[in-house]
Amino acid sequence: MDKLSLFGIAIAVFGILGGQLLEGGSVFVLVQLAAFLIVIGGTVGAVMLQHPLNVFVTGMRMARWAFVTPHLDKQQLIYRLIAWSGVARKDGVLALEKQIDSVSDPFVQKGLQLLVDGNSAEKIREVLEVDINSYETLRWQAARVWESAAGYSPTIGILGAVLGLVHVMQSLGEPSKLGAGIAVAFISTIDGVGFANMVYMPIAGKLKILITQQVNMREMVIDGLSMIARAENSHFIQSKLNGYMS
Numbered sequence: 001m002d003k004l005s006l007f008g009i010a011i012a013v014f015g016i017l018g019g020q021l022l023e024g025g026s027v028f029v030l031v032q033l034a035a036f037l038i039v040i041g042g043t044v045g046a047v048m049l050q051h052p053l054n055v056f057v058t059g060m061r062m063a064r065w066a067f068v069t070p071h072l073d074k075q076q077l078i079y080r081l082i083a084w085s086g087v088a089r090k091d092g093v094l095a096l097e098k099q100i101d102s103v104s105d106p107f108v109q110k111g112l113q114l115l116v117d118g119n120s121a122e123k124i125r126e127v128l129e130v131d132i133n134s135y136e137t138l139r140w141q142a143a144r145v146w147e148s149a150a151g152y153s154p155t156i157g158i159l160g161a162v163l164g165l166v167h168v169m170q171s172l173g174e175p176s177k178l179g180a181g182i183a184v185a186f187i188s189t190i191d192g193v194g195f196a197n198m199v200y201m202p203i204a205g206k207l208k209i210l211i212t213q214q215v216n217m218r219e220m221v222i223d224g225l226s227m228i229a230r231a232e233n234s235h236f237i238q239s240k241l242n243g244y245m246s
Contacts, residue, residue, distance in 0.1 A: 002069045005206065012198045035160055035187040039195065042156035047149050051141070058138060059145030066206045072217055077108070078241045081224035084112070085234045093118065093228070107131060107218055111225045121226035128222045132215060139211045146204035150196040157192015161185040220244040 017027050048056055087095050097116045103109040110131070114124045164185025220241060227237045 002067050005067050008202070009198065016194070029183070030187060030190065032183055032187040032191075034184050035164075035191050038160035038163065038184075038188055039153060039156050039191040042159065043149050043153045043192075043195070046152040046156070047145055050148055051145055055138065055141045056145055059142035062139065062142050062207055063146070063203055065210050066203045070210065070214070072213055074217055074220065074245055077217065077221065078224070078238070078245075081221070081228070081241060082234050082238050085224075085228045085232070085237050088115075088228050089231060089234070107135075108221055111221055115225050115229055119229070121229040124229055125222050125226050128218070128225075132218050132222075135218070136211065136215050139214075140208070143204050143207040143211060146200045146207065150200035150204065153196040153200060154189075154192045157189045160188025160192065164188060216244065 017030075020027060020030065051059070084096055084099065087099075093115055096112060100109055100112050100116065103112060107128070111124060111128050114127060119127075162185075164182065167184065168182055223244075224237060224241055227240065
């Protein structure tokens with residue numbers, strides 16, 4: 001669980017609600033189901049229209065990364081690559097075949113299989129870089145799902161405000177209904193801007209950071225397996241891979 005994300009969103013909500021209370025307002029005034037439905041429904045619909053299904057679904061699934069960060073143990077992976085290099089130099093790359101089933105990451109497993117099959121360092125890099133490009137492209141597009149939501153949300157909030165004012169204009173002869181219409185108008189704008197700047201945009205930004213970290217780790221794997229294929233010295237491999245830790 002990413003405690004910083006939870007702490008950050010808690011501070012943002014506390015700041016807004018605390019300011020509302022200090023001004024003498026009620027927190028419950030901010031809870032308007034009609035405004036919420038307009039903003040969320042309109043934003044989701046616009047985002048779905050913009051993105052293909054697989055990109056939209058991937059973006060929704062990746063949202064949890066902002067709060068439950070994927071585990072990336074670079075140091076452990078470096079240890080394994082160095083150990084594999086020692087085995088390959090001593091017994092040959094075919095001796096690594098029994099290591100393939102012990103690898104849980106499909107990307108690393110594929111690379112190790114390419115190495116065992118006797119492919120050159122250039123061939124290994126060529127194949128795995130295609131995988132990296134495909135992986136990175138889909139996830140960047142998925143992160144942009146949240147960016148686009150941040151772009152649409154304030155505009156949909158303004159649309160909700162206009163709808164609320166239209167309701168007010170239709171109810172001028174019934175003063176008891178004016179308050180509800182005005183509330184929807186203002187709360188829609190608050191919801192649109194609030195969700196965009198406190199939820200959607202921060203999630204998009206964090207996803208981009210995590211995608212960059214994952215791509216960087218995959219590039220480290222390519223470097224490590226390529227050096228093993230070239231029968232580089234284990235100390236040299238370790239020195240180069242340690243550069244990825246910074």
